[in-house]
Amino acid sequence: MLTIALPKGALLKESIAYFQQVGLNFDALLEPDNRQLQVVSRDGVARALLVRAQDVPVYVQYGQAQLGIVGYDVLREKTPHVAQLADLGFGRCRLSVAVKATSPYRSARDLPPHCRVASKFVRCANAFFQELDVPVDIVPLYGSVELGPLTGMAEAIVDLVSTGRTLKENGLVELEQIFTSTAYLIAHPRSYRLNIAGLGHYVKCLEGYRNRMEGRASA
Incomplete structure (x- = not known):
């Protein structure tokens, strides 16, 4: 069968x-x-x-x-x-880097060295920042990743975005798209x-x- x-x-x-x-x-x-x-x-x-x-x-x-x-x-x-x-x-959705709307960062390259980035996509996030030559510390989170920047645990997140509504409702904005899924x-x-x-x-x-x-x- x-x-x-x-x-x-x-x-x-x-x-x-x-x-x-x-x-x-x-x-x-x-x-x-x-x-x-x-x-x-x-x-x-x-x-x-x-x-x-x-x-x-x-x-x-x-x-x-x-x-x-x-x-x-x-x-x-x-x-x-x-x-x-x-x-x-x-x-269809996209894997993106996002930060707080009040953040001074306007691209992933602006993130400070060794800052924390929360994501359940640890491999993808690491590969993306390595390609940019931006050293970051990936914090594995598997639920409510948006809380990372809101609580100060992380400067940014890497997460799936569909409509962008969840980001907006939690005061976050996309910086860059990594790939479409x-x-x-x-x-x-x-x-x-x-x-x-x-x-x-x-x-x-x-x-x-x-x-x-x-x-x-x-x-």
């Missing part, structure tokens, strides 16, 4: 809609009273695992799932050994190569659907 890792949170609804286009229906995961972490598609040919977004590539890398959908931000941070098959285009279709490399559980058929159908959607968007 084909197993697919789906991310909890913002990408879940569109991920389920995406697989529905190729006949795999996992909408039971969207039911308000659902507490199941795995469901079988209505036709019984595939199974979906509901996991934290950061864990999607882990399940795929170790072969417990042959396919998965996850944000590019997670792939950049985790650098898993998975096959990145397609940029699906939805779930969208949802990606990923696969277990060996399963993809050997076409286990008919994986190739579904990937071909999913890519065809994506191409049709891109064609409509550009028309």
Whole structure:
């Protein structure tokens, strides 16, 4: 049976809609009273695992799932050994550097040497500031990162931004965008190569659907 890792949170609804286009229906995961972490598609040919977004590539890398959908931000941070098959285009957001609106800094290069930057994207943040040749101390935070500058723990944060509303409501402003993130279709490399559980058929159908959607968007 084909197993697919789906991310909890913002990408879940569109991920389920995406697989529905190729006949795999996992909408039971969207039911308000659902507490199941795995469901079988209505036709019984595939199974979906509901996991934290950061864990999607882990399940795929170790072969417990042959396919998965996850944000590019997670792939950049985790650098898993998975096959990145397609940029699906939805779930668009950006990883950005932000500071207090009252801060004197106007770019990431203005930050003082060895200042503290709060982020759950430790690898991405380190790589960005190393490329700028700006030495900073990354403070790992995994919830309410915006509190870092507000409490004086950090001068800046590196976090995902969608509309910018959360930053604005907490008195923060973006300095720079590091990269844009969208949802990606990923696969277990060996399963993809050997076409286990008919994986190739579904990937071909999913890519065809994506191409049709891109064609409509550009028309």
